[in-house]
Amino acid sequence: MRQSQTVLPRSRSASLIKWRTVMSIGISHGKAIPEGNGSLLRKLIGPVTLPNRFALTDGMNVVRIMAGLWYAPHVYQKLSGIEASLGFFTKAGLVPAPFFLGLSILFESLCFLGFTFGLFTRWIGLISFGCMVVAAYAIIQTKGVNWYWAKGGIEYLAFWGITSLAIAIDAWRKEQALKA
Template sequence: MLGLTRQDFAIRASAFDLTQPWNLLRLIAGAFMLPHVAGKFVAGGLSPGVVGFFTKAGFQPAEAWVVLAALVEAGTGLALILGLCTRFAALGAAGALAVAVYALYAIKGFAWLWNLGGFEYPVFWALVCVAIAMNGFRERAAAA
């Protein structure tokens, strides 16, 4: 069965075995989501710059989209770190990153290099998350 089971909601010691490369990659991918959550807030409220970015990208109401993005990033990041529902958390993170790529494209057009405002960074992490999800589905199928 490739759907959710009780096992998906259990924190297991084996999920933190750093000799396993997929665990290491999963932990790093989850940790990389968290700074993006913090960056959406300033002085106890939403960052005006981030709200402006979401507005410019066409997300209305921008404030609600910023909060939704922060919740998705926090939820998927923590789930990846803890090894909870990993397959679906990784797909959710990839989806959030795909939306970020769309927003960057909507504002700047095709711009690849991250240091110049492009989307290479979120594309890379989205692909990493897809690989994590694929590995999770492969492991689940092998165990079934």
């Protein structure tokens, strides 16, 4: 045995190996947690990333990345035009407007990062869907019921919301396939 190696007592060595295994599952390798390992919360959250999340041969990865990138100008617009954004939120009945604007910026930033980099995808898809529901509500409150986006309708928001759900479902299915 070399001097640089440290011998740990058997129980400590086994717990260290288990700790390293748990810490690497779902974080560095993008693998799902095997049944029986991890806490209930960890199982609920699922893996941070999935394998091959940047493989452009998987069409859902392309859709996910594009959905994430589409959030960037919306976050920028809210940050660069705070007074106009506050006015819109007030007109939509989302008061106190600063609170709802802050939530919007937070959730849209999470969607931008999560979708673009493939982080917590199944949960980010649900958050994105929720953002689109609230955005559709705000549009209906300010412009009335209309479908056609060019005339202030909600078709774009409906498409984006349904796409977000599809991304979440795809991530969940990929995670289930890893467990099998």
